[in-house]
Structure formats: C-alpha cells, structure tokens
Amino acid sequence: MEDPIVLENLTKDYGDNFKAVDALNLKVKRNSFIGFLGPNGAGKTTTIKMLTNLLTITSGKAYLNGVDVVSDPKSALSDIGAVVETPEFYPFLTPIETFEYLGSLRGMSKQDITKRGKEVLELVKMTDWSTVRIGKFSKGMKQRIALAQALLHEPSLIILDEPTSGLDPRGMVEVREVLLELKKRDYTVFMSSHMLNEVQEICSEVAMIDHGKLLAYDTVEALVSKVESKRLEVRLANQVSGEAMDKLRAYHGVELLNVLAPNNFQLDFKGGDEDQAGLLLFLQSQGLKIVSFKESGLALENLYMSLIKSSR
Ligand SMILES: Nc1ncnc2c1ncn2[C@@H]1O[C@H](COP(=O)(O)OP(=O)(O)OP(=O)(O)O)[C@@H](O)[C@H]1O
Numbered sequence: 001m002e003d004p005i006v007l008e009n010l011t012k013d014y015g016d017n018f019k020a021v022d023a024l025n026l027k028v029k030r031n032s033f034i035g036f037l038g039p040n041g042a043g044k045t046t047t048i049k050m051l052t053n054l055l056t057i058t059s060g061k062a063y064l065n066g067v068d069v070v071s072d073p074k075s076a077l078s079d080i081g082a083v084v085e086t087p088e089f090y091p092f093l094t095p096i097e098t099f100e101y102l103g104s105l106r107g108m109s110k111q112d113i114t115k116r117g118k119e120v121l122e123l124v125k126m127t128d129w130s131t132v133r134i135g136k137f138s139k140g141m142k143q144r145i146a147l148a149q150a151l152l153h154e155p156s157l158i159i160l161d162e163p164t165s166g167l168d169p170r171g172m173v174e175v176r177e178v179l180l181e182l183k184k185r186d187y188t189v190f191m192s193s194h195m196l197n198e199v200q201e202i203c204s205e206v207a208m209i210d211h212g213k214l215l216a217y218d219t220v221e222a223l224v225s226k227v228e229s230k231r232l233e234v235r236l237a238n239q240v241s242g243e244a245m246d247k248l249r250a251y252h253g254v255e256l257l258n259v260l261a262p263n264n265f266q267l268d269f270k271g272g273d274e275d276q277a278g279l280l281l282f283l284q285s286q287g288l289k290i291v292s293f294k295e296s297g298l299a300l301e302n303l304y305m306s307l308i309k310s311s312r
C-alpha cells in the first residue's frame with residue numbers, strides 16, 4: 001500500500017520573495033501518529049491546507065494514499081478526514097442532522113450515515129447530545145463534533161490543525177481522550193500542535209518545521225533520546241541549605257539549578273540512568289529529605305527550543 005502522505009518539494013510562495021512552505025519533503029508511514037510542530041508562522045497550516053486542497057500549491061507535489069492532490073483531488077481526499085481551523089457548523093442543526101448533510105455530500109447512504117453517526121458520536125462521547133442544536137454547544141463540544149464528522153466516512157487518514165487550540169483545560173483533556181482513542185485504532189493521524197506535552201504523550205512521530213523547512217522528522221523516542229540534559233524537579237520535607245546547593249551546583253552533570261521555593265528546586269542534569277541514581281544518593285547524603293525526585297518538563301521541549309534557535 002502507498003504511504004498515506006507524501007510531500008515532494010512542496011512549496012508555497014506568497015509574493016515574490018516569501019516562501020511560507022519551502023521545498024518540504026515528507027513521507028508518513030501508515031498507522032503512525034505524527035505531531036507536526038513549529039513556531040507561529042512556521043508554515044504548518046499552509047502545509048495542511050495545500051495537502052487538503054484548500055490552498056493552491058506553488059510548486060512541488062502532495063500525495064494522499066498515492067494520489068496526487070492537485071490532479072485528482074476527489075479521489076485523493078476520499079479517504080481523508082480533516083479538521084482545519086475552527087470548524088463552523090450550522091447552529092440550528094443537531095449533530096445527527098449535520099452528519100446527514102455532510103454524509104450525503106460525501107456520497108454516503110442514509111443507512112450508513114445513521115450507523116456511522118452513532119459510532120462516531122460514541123467515540124467522541126457526545127451520544128447524549130445527538131439531538132441538541134450545535135448552537136448550544138461549548139467550544140470543546142463543537143471540537144468533538146468536528147472530530148466526529150471527520151471520522152464519519154471511515155477515512156484511514158485524519159489530518160488535524162491544532163485540535164486542542166482555544167479549548168479550556170477540560171476541553172483539552174476531552175479532545176485528547178478522543179485522540180488517544182484514535183491512536184488505539186487503525187488510523188494514521190497527522191496533527192499540528194503547539195502542545196508539546198500532548199505531542200509527547202500521544203504521537204509516535206514528530207515532524208518539526210520552521211520557515212517552511214523541515215528541521216527534524218523521527219520517532220518521539222529517537223528525538224527525545226538525542227536530548228542530552230533532563231530537567232529534574234526535587235521536593236523536600238526540609239529546607240534547602242545554601243551549602244548543599246553550592247555542592248550541587250558543582251556536582252558533575254548539573255547544568256542549571258533553580259531554587260523555586262525553600263523546599264523545592266529544579267535542575268538540568270546531563271547523564272544516564274546510573275548517574276541520575278547517583279545524584280539522588282548524593283542529595284540524600286547532603287541531608288536533604290527528598291519527598292519527590294522526578295523528571296519534569298519535556299525532553300521534547302528542550303529539543304524543540306534548540307532546533308528552533310539554530311534555525312533562526
Ligand atoms: N494569505 C497569506 N498571504 C500572505 N502570507 C501569508 C498568508 N497566509 C499565511 N501567510 C504567511 O505564511 C507563513 C506561514 O503561515 P502558517 O499559517 O502556515 O503558519 P503556522 O505554522 O500555521 O503558524 P501558527 O502556529 O501560528 O498557526 C506566515 O509567515 C504567514 O504570515
């Protein structure tokens with residue numbers, strides 16, 4: 001089977017001198033869950049819009065399941081579900097009515113729409129709201145309906161542009177649960193996001209871009225393992241002493257030490273598991289009563305920062 005997404009020198013020019021997307025090459029393997037990362041203005045939405053035929057391509061090629069998006073958009077997009085930008089629904093329609101409308105546009109039979117409609121509402125946990133007008137829904141609920149409609153025709157590839165953006169923490173958790181559910185099933189998901197914690201938790205692979213160019217594309221594991229230092233957060237039952245902190249600063253592998261509160265500090269540590277275990281013993285030997293000693297922050301965040309910095 002063909003790779004679900006292939007980009008070949010994909011380029012978008014705005015004006016004479018500006019390339020929003022600059023000769024991007026990418027091959028996405030089936031059943032992967034890709035996080036598409038990059039700072040504001042990096043070209044993520046532009047890429048996604050070209051990929052879903054919402055924007056004309058200046059040069060290069062985009063293929064979905066082996067089909068050229070420009071020369072045969074209908075068939076290229078037939079097996080794709082997408083949510084790009086905040087989706088607008090008719091507020092006076094219920095989810096079921098919305099599915100009937102969208103499903104018929106996609107050539108689904110009435111029976112099929114009813115059956116799939118039920119399944120996707122269950123998947124996004126909106127079954128109880130199936131006959132309520134969408135105008136009454138919160139942003140998070142609308143976003144779950146957006147995901148549901150993208151899944152309605154059982155596509156194998158889902159493309160999402162910042163699915164949790166603009167949601168409150170609960171809304172984010174709810175949408176994230178849907179994404180985790182998708183991960184368990186046989187979908188390929190390509191999702192842009194600024195939420196690095198979310199990406200590290202959900203995605204199997206990460207593609208990072210800036211200035212329309214690819215900076216990194218690998219499994220989350222491989223990328224994270226390239227990050228040399230880890231952020232550790234330590235909480236104590238007693239208070240830190242200046243003397244212990246001075247010794248810690250000089251300890252091999254300790255790069256940055258931040259005392260956050262009298263009983264709480266953070267440090268960046270370079271070293272393997274053995275070294276880290278040794279560090280814990282050292283801290284205890286300094287009379288610190290350690291309540292918790294955990295890796296905080298994100299390896300992915302560190303990597304992101306260093307890649308973006310070097311590309312600017
Ligand atoms: N219609 C347009 N005309 C001119 N420039 C545009 C247009 N649309 C986007 N751009 C520019 O193209 C670049 C890429 O924009 P894009 O929206 O793809 O970034 P993004 O990675 O999605 O950013 P964000 O994280 O903020 O959503 C930006 O510099 C943007 O200003």
Ligand SMILES: [Mg+2]
Nearest residue numbers: 044045046161
């Ligand atoms: Mg965007």
